Amino acid sequence: MTVRNAILGLLARSPRHGYELRAAFEALAGGEGLWDVKPAQIYTTLARLEESGLVLLENHKEKGSLEKRTYTITPRGQAELLAWFTSGVEAPYHRDEFYIKLMLSLVSEAVDPYQVIQVQRSRLFQDLHDITIRRNQAHPKAALAQIILLEKVIMHIEADLRWLDMIESRLDEIRRHPPPEPELRLRGRPKNF
Amino acid sequence: MTVRNAILGLLARSPRHGYELRAAFEALAGGEGLWDVKPAQIYTTLARLEESGLVLLENHKEKGSLEKRTYTITPRGQAELLAWFTSGVEAPYHRDEFYIKLMLSLVSEAVDPYQVIQVQRSRLFQDLHDITIRRNQAHPKAALAQIILLEKVIMHIEADLRWLDMIESRLDEIRRHPPPEPELRLRGRPKNF
DNA sequence: GGTGCCATGTAACGCGTTACATGATTAT
DNA sequence: ATAATCATGTAACGCGTTACATGGCACC
Numbered sequence: 001m002t003v004r005n006a007i008l009g010l011l012a013r014s015p016r017h018g019y020e021l022r023a024a025f026e027a028l029a030g031g032e033g034l035w036d037v038k039p040a041q042i043y044t045t046l047a048r049l050e051e052s053g054l055v056l057l058e059n060h061k062e063k064g065s066l067e068k069r070t071y072t073i074t075p076r077g078q079a080e081l082l083a084w085f086t087s088g089v090e091a092p093y094h095r096d097e098f099y100i101k102l103m104l105s106l107v108s109e110a111v112d113p114y115q116v117i118q119v120q121r122s123r124l125f126q127d128l129h130d131i132t133i134r135r136n137q138a139h140p141k142a143a144l145a146q147i148i149l150l151e152k153v154i155m156h157i158e159a160d161l162r163w164l165d166m167i168e169s170r171l172d173e174i175r176r177h178p179p180p181e182p183e184l185r186l187r188g189r190p191k192n193f
Numbered sequence: 194m195t196v197r198n199a200i201l202g203l204l205a206r207s208p209r210h211g212y213e214l215r216a217a218f219e220a221l222a223g224g225e226g227l228w229d230v231k232p233a234q235i236y237t238t239l240a241r242l243e244e245s246g247l248v249l250l251e252n253h254k255e256k257g258s259l260e261k262r263t264y265t266i267t268p269r270g271q272a273e274l275l276a277w278f279t280s281g282v283e284a285p286y287h288r289d290e291f292y293i294k295l296m297l298s299l300v301s302e303a304v305d306p307y308q309v310i311q312v313q314r315s316r317l318f319q320d321l322h323d324i325t326i327r328r329n330q331a332h333p334k335a336a337l338a339q340i341i342l343l344e345k346v347i348m349h350i351e352a353d354l355r356w357l358d359m360i361e362s363r364l365d366e367i368r369r370h371p372p373p374e375p376e377l378r379l380r381g382r383p384k385n386f
Numbered sequence: 387g388g389t390g391c392c393a394t395g396t397a398a399c400g401c402g403t404t405a406c407a408t409g410a411t412t413a414t
Numbered sequence: 415a416t417a418a419t420c421a422t423g424t425a426a427c428g429c430g431t432t433a434c435a436t437g438g439c440a441c442c
Contacts, residue, residue, distance in 0.1 A: 001290070001400090001401080002288075002290040002293055003401080003402090004400090004401085005293075005294070006293050006297065009293075009294075009297035009301060010297070012301055012303060013300060013301060017421075017422090018421075018422070018423090019420060019421050019422080023375055024374050024375070027372060027373050027374050027375050028293060028296050028297070028372055028374060029287075029288075029292075029293060030287060030292075030372075031372075031373070034287045034288075035287060035288050037402095038402075038403065038404080039421090039422075039423080040402085040403075040404085040405095040423080040424085040425095041401075041402060041403080043422065043423060043424095044400095044401090044402095044423090044424095045400095045401085047423095048400080048401095066409095066410055066411070066420075066421070067409090067410085067421065067422065068420095068421070068422090069421090069422075078303070081303070082303065082304065084294065085294065085297075085298060085301075085303070085304040085309060086304070086308070086309075086312060087312065088312050088313050088315065088316025088317075089290045089291045089294065089313060089316070090316075091316075091317065091320050091346075091349070091350055091353065093345065093346040093349040093350065094222075094223060094227045094228060094342070094346055095195075095222075095227075095228050096342065096345065097194070097195040097282045098282045099222075099223075099341075099342050099345070100195055100198075100199050100202075100221060100222060101198070101202075101277065101278065101282065103221050103338060104199065104202035104203070104221070104278075105278055107206060108202060108205055108206060108278075110205060110271070110274070110275065110278070111275065111278040111279070115279070116278060116279075119279060119280065119281050120281050120282060122281065123281025123282070123283075123284075124281075124284060127284050141370055142370065142373070143370075143372075143373075144363070144366060144367050144370040145296060145367055145370070145371060145372040146372060148292075148359070148360060148363070148367065149287070149289065149292050151356070151359070152286065152289065152292070152352075152353075152356045153284075153286040153287055155352045155355070155356060156284070156286040156349060156352055157284055157286065159345075159348045159349055159352050160284065160345075162348070163344070163345045163348060166341070166344070167341060170337070170341070173337060174337050174338055174341065177334055177335065177336075177337040177338070178338060179220060179221055179223075179224075179336075179338040179339060180220050180224070180335070180336075181217050181220050181221060182216055182217070182220050194428090194429080196429080196430090197428090197429085210393075210394090211393075211394070211395090212392065212393050212394080230430095231430075231431065231432080232393090232394080232395080233395080233396085233397095233430085233431075233432085233433095234429075234430060234431080236394065236395060236396095237395090237396095237428095237429090237430095238428095238429085240395095241428080241429095259392075259393070259437095259438055259439070260393065260394065260437090260438085261392095261393070261394090262393090262394075
């Protein structure tokens with residue numbers, strides 16, 4: 001969804017072709033390979049947008065032999081862009097892969113939950129380190145927006161680290177009250193029980 | 194990836210069929226429709242796992258006419274599960290849809306960035322409210338694991354709210370130093386310029 | 387006999403990735 | 415020349431969703 005809408009947003013500023021869109025998106029999204037968008041996604045998304053009538057392919061193959069396919073946003077495309085601007089983004093913080101992994105490790109006997117936690121902690125420290133380097137190297141005036149994005153990432157990784165500490169300190173308690181794993185969902189109690 | 198690995202983890206405890214796997218996963222992942230897995234995903238994933246040799250379909254169609262297809266994990270499946278357990282989960286906190294939206298709103302002139310921020314803030318307050326209700330209604334002893342998951346979600350939503358405040362207070366500054374949007378990536382300066 | 391749960395799928399599509407493939411232009 | 419960049423795609427696959435479809439079993 002995001003890439004699709006970002007393409008609409010960029011085309012709303014000015015018509016572009018796929019290669020420019022890719023470069024512009026990467027620069028917008030923090031630069032330097034944060035959010036690496038592959039060419040395949042750009043071109044297939046443009047094709048879908050065109051088919052939906054949100055985008056138009058301009059007269060291409062003018063004089064030069066270099067094939068540039070320049071796209072323009074349509075009124076329907078602008079309407080969809082506005083709808084995106086004026087709606088909230090879902091917070092995807094449930095669907096936590098680590099939580100699932102930890103719960104399974106508590107139940108599987110094949111692996112030590114403390115080790116699972118420690119592996120994740122190491123990973124988060126590594127990520128935090130890399131991001132912090134990046135933020136400190138960014139020039140404070142020229143790259144204010146990027147710094148703000150990186151600061152968000154740092155805040156969330158730190159939250160995860162505090163969460164891991166909390167989990168570890170309550171692990172015995174969690175072990176005694178594991179998540180219910182139903183034999184099956186039986187809404188109304190069966191009579192033949 | 195997560196659902197696939199969770200299926201392996203559940204099958205490592207005991208053989209099951211698709212319908213049971215779905216119920217067990219939902220219960221594990223916080224219950225009550227957090228992380229709603231559709232039947233289609235369960236069955237197609239099981240088919241892929243079987244084709245890859247990580248899972249085996251047991252002798253089905255025994256005596257009863259009700260068709261239950263019970264799956265077992267294979268040694269290769271257990272190896273992959275162990276690899277998952279002993280590796281870290283990537284923090285997906287770059288790739289922020291709201292950040293992209295805000296940057297485009299700063300540049301598009303079609304919408305007020307302050308309004309974009311305020312819409313997102315309202316959404317986050319609503320989410321925070323819903324999750325808090327849920328956490329307070331959960332029975333503290335029986336559902337400790339779920340509470341810990343909900344607490345993580347709360348921490349992250351609160352971090353986002355602080356981040357929004359930070360953005361808003363620096364918005365004029367950000368406006369003066371917007372993210373670079375290259376006309377094109379020109380590594381070596383062109384001679385014909 | 388109908389409602390609701392148990393149980394299994396298929397088809398089509400959107401998003402995203404990897405790999406493969408082609409060819410023009412520009413800089414050294 | 416040749417390397418890097420500009421520029422465009424296709425094919426195949428994984429993950430995930432929506433919609434559609436079928437049928438057995440249990441309860442009332």
